[in-house]
Amino acid sequence: MGVSWGARRKRLGYQVQMDTAVAGMIGLPHARRLDRLHEYGDLLLHDPSFVLLRIENNGARHIDTSDYTASAADQTGIRIHFPGRRIADVAVTEFSDDVVRVPFELGAGFDFGLNVRDGAIELPKVPLHRSAHYKVFAVLDRLPGDDRQVPSAPSDAVVVSGGVRDGEIQAIRGRRGTPRSPRAERRRAAWLAAAAALAYVAAFFAARPVLTEIRADQLGPGDAPDVITAIGALGTAIGLSTAAIIKAVASLIHAKADMVRARAGLEAAQPAAEPEPAAEQE
Known part of the structure; x- marks a missing residue:
């Protein structure tokens, strides 16, 4: 995309x-x-x-x-x-x-x-x-x-x-909250990664009973909706977790890159130090 x-x-x-x-x-x-x-x-x-x-x-x-x-x-x-x-x-x-x-x-x-x-x-x-x-x-x-x-x-x-x-x-029209600092971006990325892991674990344990207790040779017409729902929930959780982890990593990379570029620009803007005059020889 x-x-x-x-x-x-x-x-x-x-x-x-x-x-x-x-x-x-x-x-x-x-x-x-x-x-x-x-x-x-x-x-x-x-x-x-x-x-x-x-x-x-x-x-x-x-x-x-x-x-x-x-x-x-x-x-x-x-x-x-x-x-x-x-x-x-x-x-x-x-x-x-x-x-x-x-x-x-x-x-x-x-x-x-x-x-x-x-x-x-x-x-x-x-x-x-x-x-x-x-x-x-x-x-x-x-x-x-x-x-x-x-x-x-x-x-x-x-x-x-x-x-x-x-x-x-x-x-900029309308009210805006205080933008996140690079440190806040890193905290946000950590929370996104943690939320993604929890969502995956919760979906896995929610779907596990249906996927493990029902064998293929025991499936009946009435079990299909439960199995489809469990597989769909697990797949959705995996997709959302993966997207959240990718977004968290991207936030960390962007925050780090922004700070590196900002400090490099700041060093370039600093006036060069004047060389010290050479000591006069006697």
């Missing part, structure tokens, strides 16, 4: 998990404390809001730093723009693993991997294995004179630009 090309394309997804205006919190307990946000550092915010954006690899293939379509000289992987709002502050609040965290700590011209330029958040080229993610939290302010209506879908309030080779960047 072949795998469609669309299913194997690289996909970098983004999801707006929160987009809340401070004005909409009036009347809630402790709402008075939010009034302080109108004076955010040296900025005077007129209509502040909070946005939590999740960036993740929701495809079936690993995304390496070289997969971003920006030129090698451009350290930015993707840019995030909020039409009608300016960016007061931004931070990365969650990493699915340490491989995702490192590009934000390397800096390499960025302020902790982040930059704000021309009204957009610039994010570095982050290697993401399958299901890896990070979250970006931003404090925004509506531009004076902008009276556009709030979009019905949160993802419509965000514009993400950039590209991924052999893939696409797409908005």
Whole structure:
């Protein structure tokens, strides 16, 4: 059975998990404390809001730093723009693993991997294995004179630009659970293998009395349905167990391969150490 090309394309997804205006919190307990946000550092915010954006690899293939379509000289992987709002502050609040965290700590011209330029958040080229993610939290302010209506879908309030080779960047609509980490993938594979073995053993012992106690020369017309049912149950259990074991092994292989590729891409992105100056001879 072949795998469609669309299913194997690289996909970098983004999801707006929160987009809340401070004005909409009036009347809630402790709402008075939010009034302080109108004076955010040296900025005077007129209509502040909070946005939590999740960036993740929701495809079936690993995304390496070289997969971003920006030129090698451009350290930015993707840019995030909020039409009608300016960016007061931004931070990365969650990493699915340490491989995702490192590009934000390397800096390499960025302020902790982040930059704000021309009204957009610039994010570095982050290697993401399958299901890896990070979250970006931003404090925004509506531009004076902008009276556009709030979009019905949160993802419509965000514009993400950039590209991924052999893939696409797409908005994720609806709620999603936390993707599994490679360690969780390995646990899931172990549970699948254990469940497959238990299913096989249960089906074998359930069918064994029928298959062993009834001899071929003793079969009557009324025994045929029981024998057929037992053989069918055993065959189904064997098929399902085999499929579960194959899936468990595939999950282990994919998780291991993702981690190896992610670490290799991370090592390639590390700046080379400068050679130590030779000691001066007397």
